[in-house]
Amino acid sequence: MKVGVGYANVQKAHEGGREAAHRALQAGGIERPDLVFAFIGGAVPPADFLAGLRAEIGATVPVVGGSAIGVITPGEICYAGHPCGVLALEADGPFFRIAAAEGLAADETAVGERLIGDLAPGPEDGALLVFYDSVRRPPAAAEAPPELNVSARLIAGITAAARCPLPLFGAGLLADFGFGPTVQFRGIGVATQSAVGVLFSRRFSARHRIMHGCSPLDGVFHRVTRASGNLLYEIDGRSVVEAIDELYGNRDWRKGRPIDLLTIGRYQGEPYSGTEEDLYVNRLITGVLPDGRGIALFEPDIAEGDEIVFMIRDPGMMTASARSQSLALMEEMRAAGERPVFGLYIDCAGRTAFYSQTAVEEAAEVQQVLRRHGVPFLGFYSGVEIAPCGGGSRGLDWTGVLLVFGERSSDDR
Amino acid sequence: MTADARDRRKSPRGRRTAAAAARRQAAYFQAIAAESGKRRLREMFHLTRLIARHREMEQRLAESEERYRSVVENLAAGMLVADDDRIVFANRTAAGFLGLPPEELISDPDPFRHVHPEDRQALRERHARRRAGLSVEDPFVFRLLTADGKMRWLEVSGTSIRWQNRPATLNFLIDVTERVRAAEREKKLTEQLHRAQKMEALGTLAGGIAHDFNNLMASALAYVSLMLCESEPSHPWYEPLRHIERQIRRGSQLTSRLLAHLRRKPERKTPVDVNGVIREVLAVFGRTRKDIRIAAELETGLPLVLADESQIEQVLLNLFVNAADALPGGGTLRVQTRRLDSPAEAAPGETACCWVELTVADDGVGMTPEIQERIFDPFFTTKEFGRGTGLGLATVFGIVKGHGGRIEVASRPGQGTRFTIRLPATAESGAATPLSPPALATPHRRGRVLIVDDEPAVIASASRMLEKLGFDVLGAAGGEEALEVFSRHTEEIALVVLDVVMPGMGGETLYRRIREIRPQTRILVTSGYDFEGTLSGLLREKRGCFLQKPFTLEELSQAVDAVFAAS
Numbered sequence: 018m019k020v021g022v023g024y025a026n027v028q029k030a031h032e033g034g035r036e037a038a039h040r041a042l043q044a045g046g047i048e049r050p051d052l053v054f055a056f057i058g059g060a061v062p063p064a065d066f067l068a069g070l071r072a073e074i075g076a077t078v079p080v081v082g083g084s085a086i087g088v089i090t091p092g093e094i095c096y097a098g099h100p101c102g103v104l105a106l107e108a109d110g111p112f113f114r115i116a117a118a119e120g121l122a123a124d125e126t127a128v129g130e131r132l133i134g135d136l137a138p139g140p141e142d143g144a145l146l147v148f149y150d151s152v153r154r155p156p157a158a159a160e161a162p163p164e165l166n167v168s169a170r171l172i173a174g175i176t177a178a179a180r181c182p183l184p185l186f187g188a189g190l191l192a193d194f195g196f197g198p199t200v201q202f203r204g205i206g207v208a209t210q211s212a213v214g215v216l217f218s219r220r221f222s223a224r225h226r227i228m229h230g231c232s233p234l235d236g237v238f239h240r241v242t243r244a245s246g247n248l249l250y251e252i253d254g255r256s257v258v259e260a261i262d263e264l265y266g267n268r269d270w271r272k273g274r275p276i277d278l279l280t281i282g283r284y285q286g287e288p289y290s291g292t293e294e295d296l297y298v299n300r301l302i303t304g305v306l307p308d309g310r311g312i313a314l315f316e317p318d319i320a321e322g323d324e325i326v327f328m329i330r331d332p333g334m335m336t337a338s339a340r341s342q343s344l345a346l347m348e349e350m351r352a353a354g355e356r357p358v359f360g361l362y363i364d365c366a367g368r369t370a371f372y373s374q375t376a377v378e379e380a381a382e383v384q385q386v387l388r389r390h391g392v393p394f395l396g397f398y399s400g401v402e403i404a405p406c407g408g409g410s411r412g413l414d415w416t417g418v419l420l421v422f423g424e425r426s427s428d429d430r
Numbered sequence: 431m432t433a434d435a436r437d438r439r440k441s442p443r444g445r446r447t448a449a450a451a452a453r454r455q456a457a458y459f460q461a462i463a464a465e466s467g468k469r470r471l472r473e474m475f476h477l478t479r480l481i482a483r484h485r486e487m488e489q490r491l492a493e494s495e496e497r498y499r500s501v502v503e504n505l506a507a508g509m510l511v512a513d514d515d516r517i518v519f520a521n522r523t524a525a526g527f528l529g530l531p532p533e534e535l536i537s538d539p540d541p542f543r544h545v546h547p548e549d550r551q552a553l554r555e556r557h558a559r560r561r562a563g564l565s566v567e568d569p570f571v572f573r574l575l576t577a578d579g580k581m582r583w584l585e586v587s588g589t590s591i592r593w594q595n596r597p598a599t600l601n602f603l604i605d606v607t608e609r610v611r612a613a614e615r616e617k618k619l620t621e622q623l624h625r626a627q628k629m630e631a632l633g634t635l636a637g638g639i640a641h642d643f644n645n646l647m648a649s650a651l652a653y654v655s656l657m658l659c660e661s662e663p664s665h666p667w668y669e670p671l672r673h674i675e676r677q678i679r680r681g682s683q684l685t686s687r688l689l690a691h692l693r694r695k696p697e698r699k700t701p702v703d704v705n706g707v708i709r710e711v712l713a714v715f716g717r718t719r720k721d722i723r724i725a726a727e728l729e730t731g732l733p734l735v736l737a738d739e740s741q742i743e744q745v746l747l748n749l750f751v752n753a754a755d756a757l758p759g760g761g762t763l764r765v766q767t768r769r770l771d772s773p774a775e776a777a778p779g780e781t782a783c784c785w786v787e788l789t790v791a792d793d794g795v796g797m798t799p800e801i802q803e804r805i806f807d808p809f810f811t812t813k814e815f816g817r818g819t820g821l822g823l824a825t826v827f828g829i830v831k832g833h834g835g836r837i838e839v840a841s842r843p844g845q846g847t848r849f850t851i852r853l854p855a856t857a858e859s860g861a862a863t864p865l866s867p868p869a870l871a872t873p874h875r876r877g878r879v880l881i882v883d884d885e886p887a888v889i890a891s892a893s894r895m896l897e898k899l900g901f902d903v904l905g906a907a908g909g910e911e912a913l914e915v916f917s918r919h920t921e922e923i924a925l926v927v928l929d930v931v932m933p934g935m936g937g938e939t940l941y942r943r944i945r946e947i948r949p950q951t952r953i954l955v956t957s958g959y960d961f962e963g964t965l966s967g968l969l970r971e972k973r974g975c976f977l978q979k980p981f982t983l984e985e986l987s988q989a990v991d992a993v994f995a996a997s
Contacts, residue, residue: 236463264776265475277475281469329470
């Protein structure tokens with residue numbers, strides 16, 4: 018397979034699309050790509066970008082991707098200006114199928130069902146990649162949290178309709194830190210409130226690692242005593258907002274959209290069986306409700322009676338995790354006798370140095386490892402990351418999901 | 431765990447006590463964990479706020495720097511900071527003056543090498559003085575040698591600053607190349623204007639002298655001419671009279687040269703083959719100067735120029751004589767011609783399709799720039815007293831200008847001199863016309879002639895000559911008197927000989943009035959001035975002839991014949 022990655026950051030979107038595509042084709046020595054992944058910053062007009070991109074790759078090559086807060090390539094990490102990232106693939110013979118479904122704002126589950134219905138996966142198929150619109154409705158006012166599409170429902174629709182278990186990866190797309198509208202590249206056209214899926218054949222292995230970066234704040238479990246959908250009002254019979262006020266010692270944290278440092282963790286293992294990061298699923302707190310009665314979470318999967326722990330973002334752990342997990346993945350592939358072909362890095366926008374107030378980009382760790390191993394890849398900053406975790410695929414917050422496709426090394430064949 | 435402790439836990443009371451202790455212990459740990467969690471969160475929160483504030487300041491600083499950088503980099507003026515003898519900062523404009531990227535200029539170990547050698551020391555001294563905090567007069571204009579070998583003129587002004595805790599100079603550079611060139615052009619134009627004004631003034635003076643001189647010569651020549659006419663060649667005074675006539679002629683030629691210097695239009699412009707004239711003049715000149723080698727490279731197919739052939743001869747002779755004088759020990763006189771289709775020197779508005787370039791060069795003693803400055807000035811000569819009049823090159827200059835041409839000189843002491851003349855070519859073709867009209871026979875005339883001149887001596891001498899030709903002569907000392915005489919004898923007067931420049935009613939007015947009274951009247955115009963101005967137009971328009979003073983009996987006779995022939 019031929020793989021090429023290109024990047025551009027110019028004000029004129031047409032030029033950016035053309036430049037990024039040209040570089041990708043040039044880097045991969047690709048004449049006519051079979052599939053193109055493309056992600057663009059929120060300031061890039063998508064139609065102009067696509068027109069420029071298609072000027073290089075042709076009108077019929079499927080393009081999958083969409084909005085991103087930023088783009089990560091082997092040479093660039095950028096979430097300012099007009100970043101555009103393109104990954105082009107060219108292979109002998111078919112290796113993927115594409116489907117798209119719209120109507121997320123109405124029913125995420127139905128969209129998932131339609132998507133998988135169109136893809137009709139079978140035993141010969143491998144990993145499924147899904148990119149969907151995270152933002153159902155942007156914030157109505159500056160102080161109000163946005164209304165988001167729920168990954169859990171979309172995933173439920175997909176997994177329920179799939180006739181066989183599929184490793185599901187993907188992302189909820191964000192265009193900017195203000196939760197503005199997003200677009201999805203759905204093969205040929207552009208859509209909103211949609212999900213686009215790429216089903217890879219088993220010809221390529223798909224191995225992944227989840228990069229964490231949060232640890233329990235104090236290890237104290239709290240029972241959810243009042244919640245509704247993605248809104249959490251009370252824990253342990255008291256206002257969750259007051260409880261967080263007490264933790265911070267002030268009310269300044271309430272200004273955060275999403276909230277700085279603190280997330281809500283759900284323990285996935287046997288009670289008190291360990292403190293490893295894989296045992297927790299983090300939920301981002303997108304903001305405090307305008308009336309101060311509760312907090313909004315990125316996903317509506319925390320219900321009354323659940324036990325939660327407060328998690329704290331740990332920059333050191335985030336960076337160390339990115340490095341160690343990337344290295345572990347490469348080692349895993351080596352041990353399995355697989356040659357990495359290309360990678361996708363789906364990284365939570367909250368992990369950027371800008372947002373995390375860290376001195377270094379954690380994505381640089383991934384970038385460094387993949388570059389050292391000669392793996393071409395495209396990464397982007399997202400709202401929600403989807404990956405198999407704790408027995409099934411689920412939407413994750415504040416993680417980085419590194420997915421690397423590989424093929425058996427010729428020595429082992 | 432001790433045996434006692436194990437025993438206590440085995441009993442129900444012991445177990446209750448142990449459970450209570452475990453609960454207390456758990457609560458204790460939980461309280462510690464909660465407290466440390468809060469502290470951790472608050473410290474982290476504080477830290478992130480600090481980092482965020484620091485980031486914001488960095489961002490603001492970066493934006494501020496970007497703003498200043500944008501201003502500095504987009505300045506039309508060059509800006510550079512020099513520390514010791516190195517440039518430590520240069521904006522794009524400053525580097526652009528040299529045609530180098532700023533980083534190359536900054537890494538240059540000797541940036542002064544780009545300065546013109548003649549300005550280098552002064553610039554170094556200014557820089558050193560300014561760095562030392564001493565006063566430096568601003569601005570200073572110097573020459574810069576660019577990467578592509580061109581020269582720019584820059585104006586620098588500056589101030590002393592500290593750069594990274596060291597004394598340095600902040601310099602602002604403005605490209606004044608165009609300004610300097612414009613000033614040079616203006617200076618050149620001013621010089622040309624002064625030269626032209628000087629020439630004009632001298633020309634006017636010379637014209638006046640020539641007029642009076644020619645009037646004086648006119649009567650003298652007239653009498654000599656009459657005496658020769660009356661004398662046999664064997665008469666003892668015949669040869670002295672011929673000598674006087676020749677001397678008067680030479681005096682007259684001197685005034686002609688002065689008049690040529692007036693830059694009046696040549697009288698007899700015809701299509702002239704410059705190569706042909708050169709060959710003729712070289713043939714004569716070569717016989718007189720056998721000590722010098724003459725090399726002629728004359729381009730074939732040269733276009734004709736509309737010129738007074740005799741004046742072109744005069745130009746050539748003057749240049750050849752000057753060249754020969756510059757070769758006292760022998761040498762080479764080189765004459766070249768070529769066609770120029772579009773000489774860069776052609777002034778705006780020139781309409782000539784092409785030009786003829788004539789070069790006269792010698793490898794003789796050459797001239798200093800000071801002498802070159804003055805060689806076209808009238809009466810300027812470097813020759814010993816009595817050998818040169820100082821009018822040769824002034825005349826050449828006047829003739830060339832009068833032909834709408836250009837003349838340049840290039841010379842260096844010890845390396846020779848080269849004169850380059852460019853004359854506009856004419857589209858007219860045909861053989862050159864002869865220099866002089868064939869002499870007319872002098873038929874015996876009868877009739878009354880009115881001669882008008884403000885010089886009584888001229889009237890007297892001219893009357894004698896006209897009487898000699900058979901005419902009955904009436905004289906008038908001015909325009910008014912002449913008009914009165916003409917009115918009284920209108921039908922009797924066969925010819926009016928009138929002077930152009932007279933006090934009171936001038937020749938031109940008189941000419942018109944006579945024509946008004948009797949249009950068919952024959953008029954012969956004479957003048958000590960050259961033949962120029964509106965009168966020439968009248969003569970062309972009506973019937974009339976001109977005779978330059980002084981004139982001999984024969985010349986007068988021919989002119990009279992011409993007037994009668996024209997009528």
